[in-house]
Amino acid sequence: MAVANIVNQDKKLRQFSFEVLPPLKGMGTEKLFSDIEKLCALNPAFINITTHHSEYVYKDVGEGRFERQRVRRRPGTIAVAAAIQQRFGVPVQPHVICSGATIEDIEYELLDLQFLGITDLLLLRGDKAKEDSVFKPTPGGHTHTTDLIRQVQRFNEGFFADGTPIKCPGAKFDIGVACYPEKHEEAPNLERDMEYLRQKQELGAQYAVTQLFYDNQKYFDFVDKARQMGITIPIIPGIKPLAKLSQLTVVPKTFHCDIPESLAREIVKCKTDEDAKRLGIKWTVQQCRELYEHGINDIHFYTIGAVDSVVEIVRELRVQ
Template sequence: MKVSDFINNTPQGKNFSLEVLPPLKGNGTASLFSTLNRLCEYGPKYINITTHNCEYVYRELENGQFERDRIRRRPGTIAIAAALQNKYSIPVIPHVICSGSTVESIEYELLDLQFLGISNLLLLRGDKAKDDRVFTPTPGGHAHTTDLMAQVNRFNDGFFADGSPIKHPGERFEYGVACYPEKHEEAPNLEMDMAFLKKKQELGARYAVTQLFFDNRKYFDFVKKARTMGITIPIIPGIKPFARLSQLTVVPKVFHCDLPEDLAREVLKCRNDEDAKALGVEWAVQQCRELYQSGVPGIHFYTVSAVDSIEEVARQVL
């Protein structure tokens, strides 16, 4: 089942999706399955699985010096996607990213996904390495999401990246992309950022999922502006409830989104994280109700460190 079928053809209602992380290396799937056992009771239409490629860490040697090494903390995106699809019979959307990947490794990912019968993807550039000032593509990899999209398009048309034909092409991949109501951190302005979104639509993106936001007006303004620019694909709002006092400063820094003044004022009144968590649920409930009333094509919940809150939001809203 293609995800766009759910987005475009499902009667307007309280459709939602989830995004989860693969387990940390060596941790097993018990915690992830426990999370989904709780949230799947509310009927998500599909589940996104993030991809985390290698990152640099520093190891202290016996002589006191430090050695930089690459590790992968959360392997197994494709395997987890297959496991979730099998266990829950819900469409899964693994993230395929440029960061840390070569053209060749991406090609093998696509082949593995076809073998598993997984045909929905979310294509992303991915984050820059922590130690890099700007995003640096992996040697032999892609610098931009649009380059990745072009590779998937060629694969769909029956050709490997080197131009050789695929003898037995499988089911075509369908994909979505990310978008940013408050603009991508590296974009010089919102208009140029949205021009890239339009380019992604022209290349074949069937929908876009937003970065998390706390101000619905920014989402509504973004969608309105997108439509005037000729961007017609569904734009799915991404929501993550505020959960801890520290997020008052962390969220704007990490996710590059503003907290509305009303929310920030209420956070400052909170005495502890429990108060902040309750406030975050209340705020997210109000956001979701307004979004659903406006006729959004669904809501995408980012579950990382917010499972309890999302479960409570779902209980009140869905």
């Protein structure tokens, strides 16, 4: 079943979905598929697979000189998606991003995905490269997610980006996008950021998944405001359990979200990462139960570095 249909079906059905990260170049897939086996035992609605901007590395060419080379740090998004679909029979949703890709690169990604029978996509601009102070589109690439949506929709209509007709059009792609209850870091304000979400809906986005958050009220307020603005697509909450002491400072910096003061007070009492992990599980269970009380039954977990916590959380929620 397509992800768009899954998130629009019976709202009384409680469902979980998960995000996973392909392994670093050369690291192999043993750990990844071990984690996915644990997650698939929970009967997920779907699994999405991240992709990342290519980055510059500097190769020593001798005599004190270095040559800058661009390399893709985490290969395998499409291959991992295909392997999950084949091995586990779970709907998959690879990320397709603007960052680090040309329009032609994206076109070939779409063809590969179509050949594999993978038609659920999460379309994102992607993060800026670490060496850049602001996002810089790849020459010949897109600047915004809205541009990427237009390309995919044009492909769905049976045309390549240059206007050439596709001789044998395949199955059409369904489109999910991201949204930010505490606004995207580059947006001037939440209202402007939400206007971008409305534009994504108008271009054909069928649902949105939020950036992670720890304060449910911010999610509730965001959804209420979205509905007032005419945004009607499902907005799936994205949740990531805290798992380490360092995340008290790392998470707000990396994901640009607030840690509620009540949670921060408890984290500073933790003595070890195991203490922080137990706290993260407890907080996330409470957070999910509050979402349930408000009629939100589709929950998306960011599992990176927290697979065992997520497994425990889902099992606890199912026995309540």
